[in-house]
Amino acid sequence: MKPQAQEPAGPLDDAPLVRRCLGGDSEAIRQLVNRFQGDVYGLCVRLLHHRQDAEDVTQEVLLRVFRSLDGWDASRPLKPWIMGIAVNRCRTWLAQRSRRPEPVDYLQDIVTGQVADDSAELLVEIRAALDELRLEYRTVFVLFHEQGQPYEDIAQALNRPVGTIKTWLHRARLEILERLRRRGMVSDEGEGEIPAEPVRTRPPANR
Amino acid sequence: MSCNAWQELLQQHLDGVGSTGALEQHLRACPDCAAHRGVVRRFCQALGQLSPVPPPADLADRITSALLEHAPSQAPRARIRLWSLVALAAAAAILVVVGLWPRKPTGELPGEIEPGPIVKTPDQPDEPKVEPLHDSVARAGAAMANLTSRTAGATVETTAQLLPRVDVSTMTGPLMNDGPMDPPLEPLLEAGEGVSSGLAPVADSAKRAFSLFMRDLPVAGSANDKPG
Numbered sequence: 415m416k417p418q419a420q421e422p423a424g425p426l427d428d429a430p431l432v433r434r435c436l437g438g439d440s441e442a443i444r445q446l447v448n449r450f451q452g453d454v455y456g457l458c459v460r461l462l463h464h465r466q467d468a469e470d471v472t473q474e475v476l477l478r479v480f481r482s483l484d485g486w487d488a489s490r491p492l493k494p495w496i497m498g499i500a501v502n503r504c505r506t507w508l509a510q511r512s513r514r515p516e517p518v519d520y521l522q523d524i525v526t527g528q529v530a531d532d533s534a535e536l537l538v539e540i541r542a543a544l545d546e547l548r549l550e551y552r553t554v555f556v557l558f559h560e561q562g563q564p565y566e567d568i569a570q571a572l573n574r575p576v577g578t579i580k581t582w583l584h585r586a587r588l589e590i591l592e593r594l595r596r597r598g599m600v601s602d603e604g605e606g607e608i609p610a611e612p613v614r615t616r617p618p619a620n621r
Numbered sequence: 622m623s624c625n626a627w628q629e630l631l632q633q634h635l636d637g638v639g640s641t642g643a644l645e646q647h648l649r650a651c652p653d654c655a656a657h658r659g660v661v662r663r664f665c666q667a668l669g670q671l672s673p674v675p676p677p678a679d680l681a682d683r684i685t686s687a688l689l690e691h692a693p694s695q696a697p698r699a700r701i702r703l704w705s706l707v708a709l710a711a712a713a714a715i716l717v718v719v720g721l722w723p724r725k726p727t728g729e730l731p732g733e734i735e736p737g738p739i740v741k742t743p744d745q746p747d748e749p750k751v752e753p754l755h756d757s758v759a760r761a762g763a764a765m766a767n768l769t770s771r772t773a774g775a776t777v778e779t780t781a782q783l784l785p786r787v788d789v790s791t792m793t794g795p796l797m798n799d800g801p802m803d804p805p806l807e808p809l810l811e812a813g814e815g816v817s818s819g820l821a822p823v824a825d826s827a828k829r830a831f832s833l834f835m836r837d838l839p840v841a842g843s844a845n846d847k848p849g
Contacts, residue, residue, distance in 0.1 A: 440689055447685045455680065456673030469677065473684045480688050536667045560673045565636075584632050591664055600660045 428492035432483050447476060450493065453561055454500045460556045461504040462511075463545060471507050475500045494570035497563075501553055501571060508549070536599055543593040544586075551586035554579055624653040631661055635668065719761055777811040 431449075434442030454475050458468035479496050486495055544552055553572065557563045569576045594600045630647055633639030648658040 443688050444681075444685045447681050447688065451681050451684060452673065452676055455676035459674045465677075469680055472676070472680065473687060476684050477687060477691065480691065533667060533670060536663065537670055540667055540671070556673075559668050560671050580636070583636075587632065587635065588628065591660065594664065595660065600663045 429488045432486060432488070432492065435480065436483055443480070446480070450479075450496050451476065453493070454496065456561060457497065457500050457553070457556055458504055460544065460560070461501075461549065461552060462507060467507060467511070471500070471503050475503050478503070490570065491567065493563075494567040497557065497567075497571040498573065505549065536594070539594055539597060539599045540590055543590040546593070547586055547589060551582050551589070554582045555586040555590075558583055624651050626651065627654040627657050627661065631664075635665070773811075 431442055431446060435446055451472060455468055455472040458471045458475075459465060462468050462471065475496070478499055482499075486492065544555060547555065550572070554568055557568045557571070558565070563571075565576045565579050569579045572579065591600070626647060627644070630639060630644045634641060634644045644661070648654050648661065
């Protein structure tokens, strides 16, 4: 089975890749998919709470991206443009799904690496709290804390000022924190150092 | 009295714009905020462990296959669209020409073309009768031949008034056959005769001038080469 690791790439690589895709280069199309499917799927699964729906929407998003590649502004990074399409498709999907309720596929949270049991439990609680947030808050939180995207890219994807994105993210954190405290997941006592790098779970170069 | 400065410092720390030291320092120094130190520490730890849900292993292959199915059809589709537009435009032009051409309600070929707007005759029903396309095209072709014939006739008439007529019986050429001629060709032939007769004096003068010129030219290698 092929590794699904995302190819590290920067905005400078976007334009040649897009040109090759527009020329029908199958290898370039494969690279485009490998580069962005993880981020798109990761966002979709958090916004939709349903793995199958997330797969369908991810495919739909990348099809739309491919069909609209000739309309992409090459002076701007590709990733925020794609993530913006993903957010819009998720919104539309949620609106359609609300008219035909289906059983929710409760996600099994995957905790990577070796973490203490209470940390794993805390992560599950954070994700449960995340699911209760407004869609905008949740989107910003996932893009920033799970995907390590900078404020500027999130602002471009959501077509909002950076200040608005920061406000949404701050409120999202406070709401999650408040829920954790209500449920007794975090105590007010504790020793040890505060982590120096609590965010940026991966390098932000993959834009 | 409670201090909420830890919240602001926490946000800055999580945004990556504030230092951990500033947050630590405040939490240790401020009695109100010190109580929140455990919350901040565990919350920051948990956020650092968040990671995206990985996609299914075969998702990329499935999406790539779907894209490649669409990829070959995109460029040809654009070309087909262009040809479709050209064909549509041509068809529309033919229909407009045929539709605007004056028609006789009896279905006979028009002998004379009446200029001016189309006037509805009493014979015509309110709903225009849809005529087969091949009939319309045939009608248009006949009308065009008629128009050509009339124009050629008028040209011949004008030319005959302006130029002296020559005897065509002395002329030879592919058009000078004795067989029956198509009616539309007769006016054209007459027009050609008129033009030829008009140009004949000029052609004769040119021929005479050329003969004189040739006569005066020195012959190469003869004794008359030397001047004087």
